[in-house]
Amino acid sequence: MAKRLSNESAIGDVLKEFIQTNKLQSGMDKIDVEAAWKSLMGNGVNSYTKEVVLKGSTLYVSLTSAVLREELSFGKEKIIKMINDELRKEVVTAVVLR
Template structure:
């Protein structure tokens, strides 16, 4: 049964409580990480990105270019840091490039 809220609450508080009550945060994280990848990497990388998936705390990125995959493999820690800064919390701990 849904919990009734007494008094006035902001819409953000109501949405946060709704997301927690229905375990929706992991689904939102998947969408937010995909959007963060597109915003941070730009058109050059996005043209060669086939798929971006978040499973647990691991980000799986499927690329169509072996050269780009090799280049990005040198900066995995920086990618993790950039995405977590964009999301303002610790969501990704490792990156796997395929």
Template sequence: MAKRFNENNAIGDVLKQFIQSNNLQKGMDRISVRDAWKNLMGNGVNSYTKEIMLKGTTLYVELTSAVLREELSYGKQKIIQMINEELGREVVKEVVLR
């Protein structure tokens, strides 16, 4: 049976507590990283993005354009920094472009 709290809490705090107590953070990170990639990279890059997958702290991005993959490989550190800033914490430590 779930605990019942008599005090009033903000829904954001309750959701954070729920995610933390049920070990759902990894799944939430996977979704958040996909959304961050789509928001930060724009339509041009997203049209060539086939798959985005987070395993541990490594972000795997499958691209359909070899030219774009080469261009993005020069800015891997910048991509990591932008995604972590978007998420508000360090989730991604490495990017692998395929």
């Protein structure tokens, strides 16, 4: 059973405890990485993005444009750094563009 928190806990603390207790952090990271991709890449890249999936610490991005895929492949390290900076923790260690 989960430990009971006092009635005076902040909602953020309660949510963190709930996420930890139920082992939901990996699912939350998947959602956060997808949102970070959309906000950081802008409308131009997002219009050619089919799918953004986080498996483990590898980010898989499906693109509909081979030219865009080639351009983004030159900046993989920058993409990793930007996403991790946006999330304020190291979630992504590799990017695979498909």
